[in-house]
Amino acid sequence: MAITEDAPPGADERQPVPPPGADERQPVPPPGADERQPVPPSGADERQPVPPRGADERQPVPPPGRQTPRLDSPLLLVLTLLLAVLAQSPIRGLLGTPLMQSWMTVFVAVTVQALPFLVLGVLLSAAIAVFVPASFFARALPSRPALAVPVAGVAGAVLPGCECASVPVAGALVRRGVAPAAALAFLLSAPAINPVVLTATAVAFPGHPEMVLGRFLASLLVACAMGWLWQRLGRTDWLRPPEHGTHEGATKGETFWNAVRHDTVHAGGFLVLGAMAAATLKAAVPAHWLGAAAGTPLLSVLALAVLAVLLSICSEADAFVAASLTQFSPTAKLVFLVVGPMIDLKLFAMQAGTFGRAFALRFAPATFTLAVTGAVLTGAVLL
Amino acid sequence: MNRQAQAAVLFLLGGALLHAGTTDLYLRYVKAALQPLLLASGAVLVVAALATAWYERRRARRGPDRHHHPEPRISWLLVLPLLALILIAPPALGSYSALRSGTALQKPYAYGALPAGDPVPLSVVDYASRAAYGHGRSLHGRAVRVTGFLALDRAGHPYLVRMALNCCAADAQPVKIALTGTLPPVLRPDAWLEVTGRFTPRLTHDPVNDGPVPYLEVTSAKPVPVPRDPYDETWNN
Numbered sequence: 001m002a003i004t005e006d007a008p009p010g011a012d013e014r015q016p017v018p019p020p021g022a023d024e025r026q027p028v029p030p031p032g033a034d035e036r037q038p039v040p041p042s043g044a045d046e047r048q049p050v051p052p053r054g055a056d057e058r059q060p061v062p063p064p065g066r067q068t069p070r071l072d073s074p075l076l077l078v079l080t081l082l083l084a085v086l087a088q089s090p091i092r093g094l095l096g097t098p099l100m101q102s103w104m105t106v107f108v109a110v111t112v113q114a115l116p117f118l119v120l121g122v123l124l125s126a127a128i129a130v131f132v133p134a135s136f137f138a139r140a141l142p143s144r145p146a147l148a149v150p151v152a153g154v155a156g157a158v159l160p161g162c163e164c165a166s167v168p169v170a171g172a173l174v175r176r177g178v179a180p181a182a183a184l185a186f187l188l189s190a191p192a193i194n195p196v197v198l199t200a201t202a203v204a205f206p207g208h209p210e211m212v213l214g215r216f217l218a219s220l221l222v223a224c225a226m227g228w229l230w231q232r233l234g235r236t237d238w239l240r241p242p243e244h245g246t247h248e249g250a251t252k253g254e255t256f257w258n259a260v261r262h263d264t265v266h267a268g269g270f271l272v273l274g275a276m277a278a279a280t281l282k283a284a285v286p287a288h289w290l291g292a293a294a295g296t297p298l299l300s301v302l303a304l305a306v307l308a309v310l311l312s313i314c315s316e317a318d319a320f321v322a323a324s325l326t327q328f329s330p331t332a333k334l335v336f337l338v339v340g341p342m343i344d345l346k347l348f349a350m351q352a353g354t355f356g357r358a359f360a361l362r363f364a365p366a367t368f369t370l371a372v373t374g375a376v377l378t379g380a381v382l383l
Numbered sequence: 384m385n386r387q388a389q390a391a392v393l394f395l396l397g398g399a400l401l402h403a404g405t406t407d408l409y410l411r412y413v414k415a416a417l418q419p420l421l422l423a424s425g426a427v428l429v430v431a432a433l434a435t436a437w438y439e440r441r442r443a444r445r446g447p448d449r450h451h452h453p454e455p456r457i458s459w460l461l462v463l464p465l466l467a468l469i470l471i472a473p474p475a476l477g478s479y480s481a482l483r484s485g486t487a488l489q490k491p492y493a494y495g496a497l498p499a500g501d502p503v504p505l506s507v508v509d510y511a512s513r514a515a516y517g518h519g520r521s522l523h524g525r526a527v528r529v530t531g532f533l534a535l536d537r538a539g540h541p542y543l544v545r546m547a548l549n550c551c552a553a554d555a556q557p558v559k560i561a562l563t564g565t566l567p568p569v570l571r572p573d574a575w576l577e578v579t580g581r582f583t584p585r586l587t588h589d590p591v592n593d594g595p596v597p598y599l600e601v602t603s604a605k606p607v608p609v610p611r612d613p614y615d616e617t618w619n620n
Contacts (some may be wrong), residue, residue, distance in 0.1 A: 076388070091471070098478075112400070
């Protein structure tokens with residue numbers, strides 16, 4: 001399991017990110033101790049270049065003098081929690097306005113709703129990484145990537161859940177040697193075409209089975225198209241290179257739990273980032289802007305596509321929201337249903353975490369464009 | 384964040400999920416059907432934290448560890464939902480969100496039989512759809528009792544609202560009933576009211592999305608505590 005930050009080895013121990021206002025307490029490293037790794041400017045930690053291979057070996061065992069007062073992460077965590085408890089009432093006062101309260105409620109709701117699915121996905125991905133041999137996927141998928149893409153796309157139907165579960169599983173598939181094109185087709189199709197989501201769509205659109213069919217076909221079509229596009233144009237160096245052996249433990253159990261721990265805190269951090277963005281937009285964007293967009297066909301399609309990205313609603317629930325957008329045409333609603341599970345703020349943050357920023361910056365706009373096109377075409381034929 | 388700290392965060396996060404799942408706290412944020420998943424994932428997180436601590440101890444016993452590999456800093460963000468859930472526990476969405484989005488009322492398939500009782504206990508969604516789409520005919524002129532929270536629009540007109548929820552509060556949408564008749568002298572937004580009244584054919588439209596907002600002629604109203612599940616989840620069944 002190799003989702004890792006591009007930080008130099010061990011850098012984390014010495015330079016924990018301080019909570020706001022904690023800078024004063026951060027000890028200055030003794031002079032000369034950090035010559036090879038200057039303190040990064042705050043906020044620059046993720047862009048820091050990967051040290052050359054073998055840096056690990058050159059890293060000296062810290063001399064005993066380095067152990068003198070430093071803020072390691074458990075201590076920092078305790079300080080953060082204590083500070084938060086002490087400052088409870090001023091914090092509550094600040095958050096007392098209706099705007100901040102609804103922001104907090106949506107933020108907590110998105111996180112709490114997504115965590116079980118994230119944990120499910122992380123357990124599955126750790127199980128794939130530890131217990132399923134790589135040869136299984138070599139046998140299960142056609143060897144030609146062009147054929148493996150649709151097979152993987154259809155296989156997305158077996159992962160019940162929303163998009164938070166599919167990101168770690170797709171990451172594990174890539175590291176297990178599955179062609180990235182096929183893994184990406186799976187990543188895009190799984191949240192949209194599984195039975196749970198299709199059932200929810202049927203419930204939200206009673207008497208309109210063509211909506212369910214349209215969602216299934218358009219999502220599968222776009223997922224396969226993205227897989228084939230990646231196969232033609234994608235470059236593996238856009239993907240964060242899998243680092244072997246990062247989580248190797250003495251036993252299979254240790255490796256499994258290492259992977260679970262690492263993926264949960266890592267993808268979870270990105271999930272929180274996405275939830276913050278979604279809550280901000282939900283609280284800040286007035287809903288009556290949508291009414292203005294519903295009039296013209298082109299604008300209404302684009303408006304709902306952008307709304308799907310911004311709202312980051314779980315794919316099990318987005319059909320109900322789409323159904324309530326009564327001013328919009330069925331095609332615009334289909335666009336909302338196809339775009340949302342494939343790319344939204346929360347997913348973008350999680351994809352950047354799992355596959356790397358270079359990947360996410362290229363993949364997200366391509367997915368958005370193809371999803372809108374695919375949904376409009378399907379809508380034109382079916383609806 | 385090193386492994387001990389990660390174990391601590393996982394443990395606290397799992398504990399917070401278990402706490403929210405065993406009390407009614409989770410109902411402020413997600414649908415009721417998510418409870419078993421919340422409890423299961425909370426338990427998994429606690430086990431992962433314990434396993435991490437256990438393997439860390441074994442590793443420490445194996446001798447000094449030179450295999451320090453970078454640990455994600457983004458994981459510090461996980462402290463935020465933890466603090467929000469434990470320290471603040473924000474309330475369920477209220478009148479502020481309700482007035483910002485349009486009513487989500489939809490034409491129902493059919494109207495079920497009215498429940499027994501006088502006045503008839505009805506949900507906000509049930510009354511609103513019978514009144515707006517069925518012209519109140521399925522109410523047979525009987526008195527109804529509806530529970531929801533108050534929202535006052537800019538002009539001060541009172542609405543009785545219930546947020547309808549499908550998955551989590553991020554997708555919650557209001558269903559609104561406009562109130563007229565005998566109302567309490569002081570109206571406070573977000574206060575929960577149990578309103579008794581009769582159907583009136585008056586109908587208005589939501590300024591946000593032009594959706595139908597039926598009126599209810601109130602005969603009496605009394606304040607009630609926040610219900611166990613503040614959202615209307617009938618659309619989930």
